Amino acid sequence: YGSNGALWICPNVWFGKFRFGVAMTAIGIVGTPAGFIVAADGRMRLDDNNRESATPEMLSIESDYRQKLFQISDPQKNLAYVVTGSVFDPCGFDLLKIISTQVTHLTHRRFIECSQYVNTLSSKINDGVNSAKDKGLIDKLPEIDHVEWDSNLWKSANIIFAGYFESMASLFVVELFHSSNGESQMRVTPYPPHFCLLLGSLTIRREMYQDNGQAMPNSRFAEYIKQLGSGASLDDAQQYATGYIKACSSPLALQLDKAGCEGIGGHIHVAEITPNGFRWRIPPVASIPVTAS
Numbered sequence: 703y704g705s706n707g708a709l710w711i712c713p714n715v716w717f718g719k720f721r722f723g724v725a726m727t728a729i730g731i732v733g734t735p736a737g738f739i740v741a742a743d744g745r746m747r748l749d750d751n752n753r754e755s756a757t758p759e760m761l762s763i764e765s766d767y768r769q770k771l772f773q774i775s776d777p778q779k780n781l782a783y784v785v786t787g788s789v790f791d792p793c794g795f796d797l798l799k800i801i802s803t804q805v806t807h808l809t810h811r812r813f814i815e816c817s818q819y820v821n822t823l824s825s826k827i828n829d830g831v832n833s834a835k836d837k838g839l840i841d842k843l844p845e846i847d848h849v850e851w852d853s854n855l856w857k858s859a860n861i862i863f864a865g866y867f868e869s870m871a872s873l874f875v876v877e878l879f880h881s882s883n884g885e886s887q888m889r890v891t892p893y894p895p896h897f898c899l900l901l902g903s904l905t906i907r908r909e910m911y912q913d914n915g916q917a918m919p920n921s922r923f924a925e926y927i928k929q930l931g932s933g934a935s936l937d938d939a940q941q942y943a944t945g946y947i948k949a950c951s952s953p954l955a956l957q958l959d960k961a962g963c964e965g966i967g968g969h970i971h972v973a974e975i976t977p978n979g980f981r982w983r984i985p986p987v988a989s990i991p992v993t994a995s
Contacts, residue, residue: 726965727770728902728950729784730943731864732934733873733895737976738864739939740782742770743947744968744986766968769986772802773973776809779819779867780980782973786901787859787878795839797859800830816867817874821890824861824876828888831858831878835886843880855879858886862899865975871895898930898942902950902966905959910949923949936974940983944970 730741746768774781789797804826813819834840849855861876873893880886893899898915900907910923917927926949928942949955951967972984 726902726962727786728947728966729770729786729862729899730901730946731784731862731873731897731899732930732939732943733864733871733897734934734936734939735896736936737866737974738782738871738873738895739936739943739972739974739983740771740784740864741940741943741947741970741972741984742784743951743966743970744768744770745951745966746968747965767987768968769971771971771973771986772798773980774805774863774865775980778812779816779865780975781816781863781865781867781872782975782980783861783863785859785861787857789859795834797827797831800834801827801861804830813867816863816870816872817890817892819867820863820872820874820876824888824890827861827876828878828886831886842883843886849877849879855881865980866977869977873897875899896932900943900946902946903955903959903962905962906950906955907946909958910946922954923952926952936976940972940974944972 727745728743730739732739744765744767746763746765770786771782771784774783783801785798785801787797804823807826808819808823813822831840831843835843843856843858847857849857857877857879859878861878863872863874863876865872873895875891875893877889877891878886879889900911906923908918910918910921910927912918917929921927926945928938928945930938930942934942947966947970950963955963955966969987970984971982971986974981974983
């Protein structure tokens with residue numbers, strides 16, 4: 703994880719640094735007048751320390767085809783969500799399953815607005831995390847990095863929701879955090895729908911875009927850069943989101959930020975969410991375990 707903030711207006715840009723499992727991941731989310739584009743890389747890796755002590759079951763989760771982007775669709779809403787942070791634990795914890803279970807439980811319940819739905823869902827997910835901790839399915843809540851607003855609190859995961867609720871564009875970031883040896887807590891933050899989020903290697907982002915969101919002149923990653931304007935199309939948004947992920951997956955990125963980029967790569971999957979519904983532009987594929995070279 704790392705610092706993040708609203709850096710550019712029309713569209714705004716939030717640059718962040720996030721992990722999936724215990725390795726870095728890359729996510730791109732772009733809100734346009736026509737809808738949202740959400741893209742994610744497909745690589746899932748354990749770091750060297752965790753790999754040395756990992757069980758065969760834990761090693762089996764390593765893949766270049768791991769799905770990190772998911773769909774929520776019912777008569778009230780069409781949303782995509784992505785998960786970053788500590789999602790698995792060798793003791794049996796699986797955050798993705800907790801989220802999926804709670805999404806299913808709320809499928810037939812009606813809500814007044816998207817914020818009510820996201821807050822209710824997030825609260826139930828947070829309860830699921832604490833229940834897993836009480837049952838011993840988590841050895842210890844992960845301490846990935848401090849939250850931005852309190853150096854005594856630790857982040858464990860983020861869940862980002864983007865899409866439409868009753869035809870209203872919505873974008874929310876849910877943070878799961880805790881104090882040392884304390885219970886998991888959650889915070890929900892809404893963002894303007896015409897917002898861009900790039901999550902991944904801060905080093906590569908700075909090689910591509912200035913902190914004001916403008917393209918970096920004479921960038922070594924010029925082939926991956928897509929300048930967005932206020933009237934960006936969904937195709938423009940896809941190029942922007944996938945360009946950043948591809949840049950983080952490139953050989954040059956490994957030279958510049960090996961620690962941040964060696965866990966990024968694999969199959970990029972992309973979803974389009976509009977008032978008409980959720981559609982895969984590049985669908986995920988069956989998770990294929992990584993074979994040792």
